[in-house]
Amino acid sequence: MEGSRAEILAAAAVCFMDRGYTETSIDDVARRLGATKGRVYHHFASKADLFAGIFRAGMEMDYAAIEPFRDIADPLDRLERMAAAHCRQIIRSRPFQRVVWQGVQLLLRGATTPELRSELERLNDYRDAYEKIFREALAQARDAGALAVDNLGLSVSLMFVALNSPIFWYSPRSGETEADIEKLVRQVVAFAMGGLGAKGGPDR
Amino acid sequence: MEGSRAEILAAAAVCFMDRGYTETSIDDVARRLGATKGRVYHHFASKADLFAGIFRAGMEMDYAAIEPFRDIADPLDRLERMAAAHCRQIIRSRPFQRVVWQGVQLLLRGATTPELRSELERLNDYRDAYEKIFREALAQARDAGALAVDNLGLSVSLMFVALNSPIFWYSPRSGETEADIEKLVRQVVAFAMGGLGAKGGPDR
């Protein structure tokens, strides 16, 4: 069944989020599932393959999240709505997004097996294409005079660092409503847009 | 000699930066020094102790960096100069600052030995006190009407995420001058201050 695979991915994502890649053993993942290694290795060739599966799933969530806003005409409005959708998705699928982050970091550090490395490079390209969507919206907004940006690459990096930051500091509060999350998203996006020098201030 | 200890700290910081805590073996550190485990374990009780030593050294650098600006009267000016000093220090001592970051993350994930955990908690308190310095400057600037901030804790987090981000994306370019670094610092600080809604815009 395909649901079993998804269940393993979700459990492993939480493990990797809580304790990092190397600190997490396959037995940890299995224990969380109430199962044993056999089940995990039946669906995934290796620990690296499992990790890559989470990475890919996380990126697919991100693409899906911003999809409805990609063809908004006004570049500043498009950028802001994509940013909000991205940030919202980060909060909603935090375990997966942390794995994406760890994957990027893992690739920057050289140390992995060649097999995992090539797979990580493909996934990183996948992520670069995602960032490029934002980069282009940002460039268009700048050309329209709606943003004060002189170093495009740096600005994109800083924007993503802010939008992704819930990965590190967010944790669900008991009794938290959708409106609470939406307010958080607005504040984070306001910070990012303000940092980019968006005209009109953070109140929109 | 005390210089040997410092040399080990610096080498280990680079190793931890490049490959992470668990991926780095004591033998790796020794190899980088052209030595063996014996030398490391002669100066440090354990791998965790070595890690904590780097953490502490990194934090001491940060305190020293912002010290000259802590008693500037105008809160917005104080905040901005402290932010610039912090960001500059992040870039200059990147290996140590990455270890500080890893240490905070390592504490959030529960999994460590009790001995390391208590030491990490003390170091984290040390870091909280550091953040508090910024938090107070931020609160005062807000009260003076120089910043548009409604969620103080969130704003401090977002500001630090931006200021610390060189940890991840900065790497020294060949032929890089002091002026280049200073320009980077200005851009990062401008982003952070803009995100906080600083009046007067990012050009200063």
Place this chain on the structure above:
DNA sequence: TTGACAACATACTCGGTAGTATGTTTCTTT
């Protein structure tokens, strides 16, 4: 000069973990 200690190097132990090899139990298919 010798004894004692600091500053390492060398040679081991031992636990944890990725991966494998091999059962065992449903489920499907004909």
Place this chain on the structure above:
DNA sequence: AAAGAAACATACTACCGAGTATGTTGTCAA
């Protein structure tokens, strides 16, 4: 219902790395 395969569980191996125990070399004091 019989055969086969999917979906696991169990038992084992092989290796890597933290920590230790024990040598070895220089240095300095008395």
